[in-house]
Amino acid sequence: MFIKVIIQADERGLLFHKGSYTKELNPGTYHFSAWSQTTVVIMNITEPFVVEGRDLQLFLHDEALVQELDIVRVQDHEYVLHYEDGQFVQLLKPGVYAFWNILKKNAFLHTDIRQPELPAEIDRSVLTKLTAYVQSCEIANYETGFLFYDHVLQRELTPGKYYFWRGPVSVVVKTMDMRQQQMDLIGQEIMTEDKVSLRLNFVCQYRIIKPLRALEIKSFEEQIHIQLQLMLREYVGTLKLDDLLKRKEDVASFILSRLHEKSEEYGVQFLGAGVKDVILPGEMKDILNTVLLAEKKAQANLITRREETASTRSLLNTAKLMDENQTLFRLKELEFLEKICEKIGSISLTGGGDLLERLSSLIGENKAASK
Structure with a gap:
């Protein structure tokens, strides 16, 4: 008794004798005796070379078979992009893979995920298929960004969109707003020289000109806020209430001049400052209204x-x-x-x-x- 095996043009056969691989079978018709302990595994050459329950290394000693396969080894620190006839097919994670090269031309792009930024060779149109492996960040046209790998600064980023592998390296992008900004001090309680407690609303405009210097300062905005508070207390504490009400513009000039001294330290350009409101206690308002x-x-x-x-x-x-x-x-x-x-309605006169x-x-x- 014989067993008939037919292998089509888009197929290849793998011949096993007593469970061990023997050789590759090309398209054609084969007959094997039923008691020969011979089996044939038919492979579709349009699909990856995978034999269930068998390690790929068992077949690599067959030179004829290897000639029809593209073998790719993906290291632990790599992702490999697989293309067939120029079209992206899949992303390969660490391991060993084999693909038939008979009907299609395979190409493989190796990327080192220890360098997280995606290489320029990767077409951005395929990124929608890689969302599980890629993270992105955007820098607006009024921002500048700083790229950190494992908390170590790498470089400054200009406006645009950037893509990074999700891998062993932690990627963080910190941005700084380069537009003119405003800081408001609301309801600052200050005592004048003549012991009158009042509240001031103060405003300051500034622009960051050295973003890296500003980034190096912890709680950057909070520190500027505290400096403004101290300068206001320093100046207002030397004035009597009447002088303060008459010289509000001088307060702004003093604060702005002191802020200019801090420009280099904070990496910012202070553009303007001013007192918005002077809020007096109720009894002081009554006294001033009476006066x-x-x-x-x-x-x-x-x-x-x-x-x-x-x-x-x-x-x-x-x-x-x-x-x-x-x-x-x-x-x-x-x-x-x-x-x-x-x-008078009418006048009556007598005499000449x-x-x-x-x-x-x-x-x-x-x-x-x-x-």
């Missing part, structure tokens, strides 16, 4: 007296002119009579004489009566 009201009343009284004095002086000048000029006196009388007539003389005599009589 302000008294000052305004005094100013109003002074203005009133000035106006009264000017009015009196004007009347005196007018009287002098009328004494010296009878025509002017007569005109003033007519103006006065006109104003009287505007407020000129109308104007009669009205004048009437006015004179009224003045005598009032005396």
Whole structure:
């Protein structure tokens, strides 16, 4: 009795005798006796060379077989990208692999994951298939970044997107914002020289110009915040309340000049500073409002007296002119009579004489009566 084995064009056979590999069988028809203890494993050459339950090393002594295989060894510190006819197929982790090279051309790209940054040879279009093995970071166009391997600084990164292997090396990217920034000090409680407790709202604008220096400072923003607090207390503590309210702009100038001295130390350029608000306690507000009201009343009284004095002086000048000029006196009388007539509906006069003389005599009589 014979066993018939047919091997197709896209197949290869592996002949085993008593469980041991003997040789490769090319496409064709083979007959084996049933009692010969011979078996054939048929392999599809479009798939990787894998014989279940058998180690690859058992087949590598067959030179004819090895000629039709591409053997790739992936070290512990490597990832290998497998391409078939120029198309990415898979990522190979550490181990030994074999692929048929009869119908397809294999190519392998070895990458050392001890150097985590992906090499430029890897097309970015395949990264979506490698998300389990790759991490990425982005540096915005207003940022600069610093690359660390195992907490050791490697280099500065310009804006862009970067990809790194997930492997034995820890990768950290720290970014610094290079735009103009603002720091607000809200409700800083400070005591003036005359023992008045108040609260200040202060603002400072700055820009980082030496990002590496700023990165080396622990709690960078907190340290600048504390420096601003100390400078404010130093300056405001030497002023009385009235001086502070009058010279708020001087506070900003002093603080900014002191900050310029710290620019090199912090790696920043301080652009501006200013007092936004001075908040007084409630009782101090009442006192200041009372003082302000008294000052305004005094100013109003002074203005009133000035106006009264000017009015009196004007009347005196007018009287002098009328004494010296009878025509002017007569005109003033007519103006006065006109104003009287505007407020009187009708006037009845008896007797002869000129109308104007009669009205004048009437006015004179009224003045005598009032005396």
